[in-house]
Amino acid sequence: MALAASSVSNLLHFAVSSDAKAPRIGSVQPLNWPHVLSSGVNYLRRGCRVKPINSQSQRNDLFVPLAVNTLASEVVEKAETVDYDGLAKDFEDASPLEIMDQALEKFGNDIAIAFSGAEDVALIEYARLTGRPFRVFSLDTGRLNSETYQFFDAVEKHYGIHIEYMFPDAVEVQGLVRNKGLFSFYEDGHQECCRVRKVRPLRRALKGLRAWITGQRKDQSPGTRSEIPVVQVDPVFEGLDGGIGSLIKWNPLANVDGKDIWNFLRTMNVPVNSLHSQGYVSIGCEPCTRPVLPWQHEREGRWWWEDSKAKECGLHKGNLKQGDIPQLNGNGNGTPLVNDIFISQNLVNLNRTGIENLSRLVNRKEPWLVVLYAPWCQFCQAMEGSYVELGEKLAGSGVKVGKFRADGEQKEFAKAELQLGSFPTILFFPKHSSKAIKYPSEKRDVDSLLAFVNALR
Ligand code: SF4
Numbered sequence: 323m324a325l326a327a328s329s330v331s332n333l334l335h336f337a338v339s340s341d342a343k344a345p346r347i348g349s350v351q352p353l354n355w356p357h358v359l360s361s362g363v364n365y366l367r368r369g370c371r372v373k374p375i376n377s378q379s380q381r382n383d384l385f386v387p388l389a390v391n392t393l394a395s396e397v398v399e400k401a402e403t404v405d406y407d408g409l410a411k412d413f414e415d416a417s418p419l420e421i422m423d424q425a426l427e428k429f430g431n432d433i434a435i436a437f438s439g440a441e442d443v444a445l446i447e448y449a450r451l452t453g454r455p456f457r458v459f460s461l462d463t464g465r466l467n468s469e470t471y472q473f474f475d476a477v478e479k480h481y482g483i484h485i486e487y488m489f490p491d492a493v494e495v496q497g498l499v500r501n502k503g504l505f506s507f508y509e510d511g512h513q514e515c516c517r518v519r520k521v522r523p524l525r526r527a528l529k530g531l532r533a534w535i536t537g538q539r540k541d542q543s544p545g546t547r548s549e550i551p552v553v554q555v556d557p558v559f560e561g562l563d564g565g566i567g568s569l570i571k572w573n574p575l576a577n578v579d580g581k582d583i584w585n586f587l588r589t590m591n592v593p594v595n596s597l598h599s600q601g602y603v604s605i606g607c608e609p610c611t612r613p614v615l616p617w618q619h620e621r622e623g624r625w626w627w628e629d630s631k632a633k634e635c636g637l638h639k640g641n642l643k644q645g646d647i648p649q650l651n652g653n654g655n656g657t658p659l660v661n662d663i664f665i666s667q668n669l670v671n672l673n674r675t676g677i678e679n680l681s682r683l684v685n686r687k688e689p690w691l692v693v694l695y696a697p698w699c700q701f702c703q704a705m706e707g708s709y710v711e712l713g714e715k716l717a718g719s720g721v722k723v724g725k726f727r728a729d730g731e732q733k734e735f736a737k738a739e740l741q742l743g744s745f746p747t748i749l750f751f752p753k754h755s756s757k758a759i760k761y762p763s764e765k766r767d768v769d770s771l772l773a774f775v776n777a778l779r
Pocket residue numbers: 463465507511512513515516517519520606607608609610635
């Protein structure tokens with residue numbers, strides 16, 4: 323594959339692992355895929371918009387053009403397109419190592435690991451264990467902690483690789499900072515800064531690839547990341563061949579718990595970011611990341627001054643379903659017809675009068691926990707099981723559990739009177755106070771909700 327290297331090689335620290343540098347582990351057997359081949363699932367079904375990995379090259383010179391032909395001979399020509407939904411289902415129970423091996427085998431030099439400088443270093447370790455060549459890129463936003471830069475350096479040395487750093491456009495950063503200052507994200511949200519420093523460089527990087535590998539996990543953000551498949555057609559970004567559908571996103575860690583990642587890192591003696599030992603779990607830019615307390619959800623350490631709804635920074639915004647955002651930001655009209663949720667004899671269904679009365683009382687017979695919800699909201703749907711279970715647990719305990727549908731024509735009222743910022747909003751009405759207390763966490767499992775109630779009842 324002919325690549326124009328010279329125009330960008332002075333801009334990018336480029337690197338790729340090589341067979342010589344990436345150590346092979348003798349105990350790792352070449353992986354094969356009998357279960358795939360025998361599964362009867364037709365992965366080569368026509369109809370998907372994903373183009374074959376070695377369709378006519380249109381590689382531009384925006385991204386890492388020096389790593390060439392490492393795998394050219396390994397890339398098998400396929401005229402067919404691939405059913406990635408089917409592949410994701412079949413690989414749902416596969417190990418990260420199996421998934422990584424499949425990704426690297428399938429895409430060769432046209433795939434790269436997106437490395438954030440946190441525990442997703444596990445991806446690099448898994449790639450090493452496959453024994454295959456692999457590429458790693460990272461976004462240098464210019465706002466990372468010095469510990470993260472030191473960690474990048476340690477990872478390069480440990481694995482004998484050069485990370486392909488991507489930088490924001492200098493003119494865009496200059497415009498943003500001169501116009502709005504260095505900390506505008508605290509005033510008007512992180513999207514604009516993230517767009518300049520992260521999303522656009524990422525977009526440029528991905529335009530040079532046909533697939534990428536992320537460290538996204540389902541347990542990282544119970545709302546937005548709870549449905550991540552191990553592989554998918556990227557719903558947001560474009561790859562080398564252009565157009566939505568031209569890029570494949572692999573998420574080998576989708577089904578892995580954070581604690582298992584850490585067991586793996588410890589077992590394999592992998593270098594880790596020293597910020598982790600200071601209480602950081604999720605690591606991003608320095609001004610937008612903070613340590614979390616024991617048992618506090620890791621995503622609460624990112625953009626903590628904003629609503630939990632926005633904690634995706636644009637990098638993985640395909641995790642948010644289309645119908646969701648317009649409802650939150652729109653005028654509340656045209657509420658879709660969907661079945662109601664939180665149906666249980668242990669939950670009191672409050673209407674507008676009911677919740678108005680409840681919120682006006684100063685002395686209630688008992689405290690209340692009430693969820694403000696919209697039945698079409700995926701985050702409300704995701705917590706339905708735990709909230710119903712909570713209702714069962716609290717039945718007869720002296721704490722009432724209720725729900726109030728706050729979308730549509732009730733939304734403005736709920737925003738003005740009930741602290742509604744996004745769905746779901748969970749309120750605790752204490753026994754002897756008129757002021758409702760808003761549940762501040764993204765953790766909506768039974769134990770976390772119960773801890774909140776028990777702390778306040
Ligand atoms: Fe900017 Fe914060 Fe986003 Fe980094 S995480 S790009 S500093 S808003």
